[in-house]
Amino acid sequence: MNNTQKQTQTVGIAGLGAIGSAVARALQNGIDGLDWIAASDITPNPEFDIPLVSFEELAEQCDIVIEALPPKVVPELAKITLNAQKTLVLISSCALIIYPEILDIHKDTNSRIIVPSGALTGLDGVKALKKLGIKKSTIASNKKPSGFTGAPYVDEMGIDLTQIKTRTKIFEGNAIEAAKGFPANVNVAATLSLAGIGPEETTVEIWADPDAVGNSHAMIVTGEFSTIKCTVENMPDPANPKSSMLAAQSIIAALEDLNSALVIL
Ligand SMILES: NC(=O)c1ccc[n+]([C@@H]2O[C@H](COP(=O)([O-])OP(=O)(O)OC[C@H]3O[C@@H](n4cnc5c(N)ncnc54)[C@H](O)[C@@H]3O)[C@@H](O)[C@H]2O)c1
Known part of the structure; x- marks a missing residue:
């Protein structure tokens, strides 16, 4: 515990593919103030002993929901998570442009969207x-x-x-x-x-x-x-050549910043 941490926040991951799995491993190793309790995926991932739940249950049970899904699935998760007034860490940022209703819902709720830097820098x-x-x-x-x-x-x-x-x-x-x-x-x-x-x-x-x-x-x-x-x-992510390893690490860095006493932005 550090002096800026108030209480442990529960975390859910939507999509345990290349990016979601890398984030899951980091959460299992421990990120200050965060407790990974559930995931959603249409395909079970044998690497993780974690309950697979619906998007509704994920948003209900978790303070923070991490999105690592194909873009077309993002509106459904976003709508549910934002209406539940939770924090959505969103890596498929294209979805915010393709589906403007996500930001419309966000404006009307007491929710938060965090977009990590992904495969970009600067x-x-x-x-x-x-x-x-x-x-x-x-x-x-x-x-x-x-x-x-x-x-x-x-x-x-x-x-x-x-x-x-x-x-x-x-x-x-x-x-x-x-x-x-x-x-x-x-x-x-x-x-x-x-x-x-x-x-x-x-x-x-x-x-x-x-x-x-x-x-x-x-x-x-x-x-x-x-x-x-x-x-x-x-370099391509070996787990998904269309992705890059940096994207998952940018989510982990953003999660670490949530409760870190020293934050370099
Ligand atoms: N911001 C960036 O710079 C950046 C960089 C790389 C990737 N991305 C995006 O991140 C997202 C995830 O990438 P990835 O490499 O982990 O993809 P991936 O294909 O490896 O994983 C996607 C996961 O979502 C699951 N899934 C699919 N449909 C689902 C549904 N209806 N409900 C629940 N789960 C479902 C799949 O089973 C899979 O486990 C993609 O949209 C990708 O475009 C963003």
Whole structure:
């Protein structure tokens, strides 16, 4: 116990896949002030001896619900958790853009949404620069063509990913169009847009690169007094090659900050 900790908070995890499992392991090892008591998943994960419950039970039993689900499932969990006036730690940030009803519900409840930095970096500076005014915000994401398989935009445009032999820009648009076209790929762009000048004004480029080893994201955020340039290069998560290990660790870091006596933001 440290001097800022009031009482132990109960935690639930929705989705025990690659990200949810990494967070679960950290909670099992112990995070100050947090007690992991339940999870929701459609597939039992034999690694964990934890009760699997419905989203309703998760929200009822837990002070904090961690979302690590496919984006299309997020509205259901968010609606239930926010209406229960609980804290939702949300990693599928695209869902906040694709399903604006989540933020509408949030406004009418006494709930809290925490969006961890995920696979991105530099959001601390973006939030600070926003106070002075951001003129332009762009992010370019780069990964192997096969990483975009199943993306709605790729299917709609009839892009044959197997024919891409050199680094090719397959999309440019704002973060709303990017989130709808690539819901599993551009959480970083969604998070940047929410921290910065908003989804409509944030420009997103998506590059398919046959030589890419992992995935990388390069952002440039420009204000009158500062220009922030950040590039993060992530190796794929072996548990889910479409994810990155950094995303799970960003949730764990956010959970540790909740009760830490020394917080570096
Ligand atoms: N913010 C970021 O930078 C960032 C980075 C990487 C991944 N993500 C997002 O994080 C989310 C989780 O990623 P992951 O790699 O852990 O995915 P994953 O596919 O490994 O895990 C998803 C889990 O959700 C479970 N699930 C599916 N439908 C369900 C339902 N209806 N009810 C309960 N459980 C259900 C699955 O069984 C699985 O265990 C994805 O939406 C991904 O796009 C965000």
